[in-house]
Amino acid sequence: MKALHAGDALVVWKLDRLDRDPRHLVNLVDDLTKPEIGLKVLAGEGVVDRHDDSKWPASVRAALAEFERALIVEREKAGLEAARARGRNGGRPFKMTSAKLRLARAAMGRPETKATDLCTELGITRQTLHHFVGPKGELRADGEKLLARRMAKASGPPFAL
Template sequence: MAIIGYARVSTVDQDPQLQLDALTAAGAIRVFTDHGVSGSKADRPQLAACLDHLRSGDTLTVWKLDRLGRDTRHVLDVISDLTSRGVTFASVTEGLHTDGPMGRAMLTIMAAFAQLERDTMLERTRAGLAAAAKNGRYGGRPPKIAAADVVRAQELQRKGLTADDIAKLLSVSRATVYRHLRSAASAEAPLQS
């Protein structure tokens, strides 16, 4: 009977140390950690290894429920699988433990709230992007070349210059020239009815 920990950070530049310290303090003798993996993904290499490692009598412990997953169905499926194998589950921050009916009920409620939080965050992000687009602002990288340079590239192409020559004149890559010329050609193409 062992306490096995699972930690996850969503981006590779995040530090899981807070989780690792909490799991060690909770008695975890081994911790599996996924780096740069979203909680919405069911396919997480270290989670799979952790679940494979667990044996009857063990307790899977996480720092916070959303580290196990953000999708209610996925979290409950994992917990159901663990329970059928004789493995209990615990969450340090929420104080949840599946060793009784009240713990399992609270877990279901907490998993639903974790998904609600994720869904709300996605909704706010989409609304923010839509509002920015309405005001003429778009995310992503700025274009490598300005609209005037695209027009110049089109003129140079009509004069017979190669993409390599145009790229050298504009100080960009040949791929950038091709991409912008193709995009400009698509925008100018008449609509087919």
Template sequence: MGRMIGYARVSTPDQSLDLQIDDLKAAGCKKIFTDKISGARAERPGLDGCIKTLRGGDTLMVWRLDRLGRSMPHLVTVVTELRDKKIGFISLRDGVIDTTTASGELIFNIFAALAQFDRELIRERTRAGLKAARARGRSGGRKPVAREDPRVIAAKKMHADMDLSISEICKTLKISKATLYRYIKM
């Protein structure tokens, strides 16, 4: 059996990690990575470092599922990536979620199926909403910019003057290079 590596997270700097760390140590974690950052944030240095440290045969342990994943689909993705690398996963406070056992793997696969079902429902509702909007004569996207638009006129004039570089024009007008070239072609 490999190492037991823990990950603990709280959402704000004034919250304490002590309860999570104590439980992870009691469960056998010798090394524990931590973050004091909102779970909604994609960049979590502690979690990134933890995942880089894990090797096949190791087990990642968290206090609760919500400490690891931003959402059910994100959680499923993380645990699936762990499984593909032959890394186990245990959540201490969520009952039987222990992918190192057959029953824990089953529970997690049920979660994964529910997350996939949720994604498909969202896609289905989005497609139905777009179809209904088209039936009413509405189409998505931004309204096209007219040649007479002051931004187009300014972009063309600045480009023709050759006083500023493309980057400077884009910075001044707060537009991308692609948008600038589209304006110039109009």
């Protein structure tokens, strides 16, 4: 900023190269307009050019919005990676648990069991039931995956001494 004079232009590849905090960036852009210093951003939806006064406010707002969105996405990805590194995976928890699966297998093995009543009691849908257990109580592919996942979690990593 000290080296820039009225009529000069500050050229940056992307706004994130200029600053990482959108609030500070807005202040910096405002500081550039007072002494009539130009700003050119080369990457993005087009070139933002401060010397074109008619397009300056809209183009800078668009560039700032794009910059802020990119930062949000970058931070979100970093947060998800950190959570995965801690062993956490996102998403809704499964309705079918291994305990419910064992009950469903035992109940579906009996001919007097009604699938609708069983689903109501377990708090699952018929579709979920039939994804995991067959009509005679046999495990289906999703049921095998659930049990395998539970066994892998139960065994856990070996302890270090």
